Amino acid sequence: MSRQDASDLAHRLGREAEAVCRHYLPAGCRQGNYWQVGDVRGAPGRSMFVRLHQTARGPAGKWSDAATGEYGDLLDVIRETLGLTDFKDVVGEARRFLSLPHPVPEPVLSAGMQDGLPVPSGSPKAARRIFAMAQPIAGTITETYLRNRGITAFNETGALRFHPRCYYRPDETGPTEVHPAMIASVTDLAGRQTGAHRTWLAPDGSDKAPVDLPRKAMGNLLGFGVRFGKAQGLLAAGEGIETVLSVRTVLPRLPSLAALSAGHLGAILFPDGLKRLYILRDRDLAGDRAWDNLIARADAAGIEAIALTPVLGDFNEDLRHLGAVALRTALQDQLHPEDVGRFLAA
Structure with missing residues (x-):
C-alpha cells in the first residue's frame, strides 16, 4: 500500500473519528471536540486526546498523548489496540470497519441557536x-x-x-x-x-x-x-x-x-x-x-x-x-x- 493510499484511508477514518473511538477506545469519553482516554492502547485515563472534527489546529482523527509525547492517526489506534504487527492487517481491519454502517450523531441544541442556525x-x-x-x-x-x-x-x-x-x-x-x-x-x-x-x-x-x-x-x-x-x-x-x-x-x-x-x-x-x-x-x-x-x-x-x-x-x-x-x-x-x-x- 502506498503512502498516499494510507493517508487516504486515515482521512476516511477521520470522517468517522467518534465512531472509531467508541469502537476501539471504549474506556474513553467525549470531551468537547476531543475523545479523551488514557493512552493509544485504550487504557482508562485522560492524557490522550483524539480530535473528532477538523479545526484550524488540524484534521479529524489526529491524536496526541500529553503524558508520553506520542502522536499519530487512527490507523495507529487500530494497530495498538488490536496488537497488530503487519501493516496489511491494520489496513484490512480499517477497511472492515469502514464497511460497517455508522450512525451520524445529530447536532444537539444544548446551547440554543446562533445566527438563526x-x-x-x-x-x-x-x-x-x-x-x-x-x-x-x-x-x-x-x-x-x-x-x-x-x-x-x-x-x-x-x-x-x-x-x-x-x-x-x-x-x-x-x-x-x-x-x-x-x-x-x-x-x-x-x-x-x-x-x-x-x-x-x-x-x-x-x-x-x-x-x-x-x-x-x-x-x-x-x-x-x-x-x-x-x-x-x-x-x-x-x-x-x-x-x-x-x-x-x-x-x-x-x-x-x-x-x-x-x-x-x-x-x-x-x-x-x-x-x-x-x-x-x-x-x-x-x-x-x-x-x-x-x-x-x-x-x-x-x-x-x-x-x-x-x-x-x-x-x-x-x-x-x-x-x-x-x-x-x-x-x-x-x-x-x-x-x-x-x-x-x-
Whole structure:
C-alpha cells in the first residue's frame, strides 16, 4: 500500500473519528471536540486526546498523548489496540470497519441557536453561547460554592459565571436534567473563547450536584485554559479551577491558568515573553506526569519552571484543612525570592 493510499484511508477514518473511538477506545469519553482516554492502547485515563472534527489546529482523527509525547492517526489506534504487527492487517481491519454502517450523531441544541442556525452540542460556538447566557458570579450559588471551598479571592474572575438552569445528561442517551452550574470560559493565547467548562452544583451551593459526572468540558481545550489575570513574563498553571483559586486566595495578584486536567496541563501553550512558570502540582501520578512533561517543554523553551507542591493532595485540600495562614507560609518558602514581596498577600 502506498503512502498516499494510507493517508487516504486515515482521512476516511477521520470522517468517522467518534465512531472509531467508541469502537476501539471504549474506556474513553467525549470531551468537547476531543475523545479523551488514557493512552493509544485504550487504557482508562485522560492524557490522550483524539480530535473528532477538523479545526484550524488540524484534521479529524489526529491524536496526541500529553503524558508520553506520542502522536499519530487512527490507523495507529487500530494497530495498538488490536496488537497488530503487519501493516496489511491494520489496513484490512480499517477497511472492515469502514464497511460497517455508522450512525451520524445529530447536532444537539444544548446551547440554543446562533445566527438563526442550530449550534452543535460540544462545539466552540455552543461554548460561547452557554457562557453568554450565564451571569457574573457575585452573590450567586457559584460564589457560595467557592466560599464553601475556602476560596475568598474573587478579583479577576471574569472567566467564571453562574448559570441557574444548566442542562445535564450523563451520556448521549440518558435523560436531561437541570441543575445550577459554574461556567468557566476557556480561552486561547489571544483571549478568544474556544471552550467552556461546567461544574454542576447543589441548589444551596454546599457542594457539587449529586450526579455521576459533575464536571464536563466542551469546545477546543488542548493548549488553552481558564485564565485569571494577565501573564506578563510570569504565569502559574494548575489542573483545576479550585486548585488555582486556592493559591490565588493567598496570592491574589498571581497571573494564573487552570488547564482543567493533568493531560491538558502538560500541553498548555506558553504566552510570548514568558520567563517564569509556576506549576501548581497535584500529589498523584497524573500530576507527576504533567509536571515531567511541562518541565521538559519549559526547559526547551528557555522558561524557568518552579514547582509549587501542596502538603496534602492538592492546594484546595491545604486551604480547607490547614487554613490560609499555613498555605501562605508554605507557598512563601517555595516562591522565587523576587516574587515573595511582589505577590504574597499581606
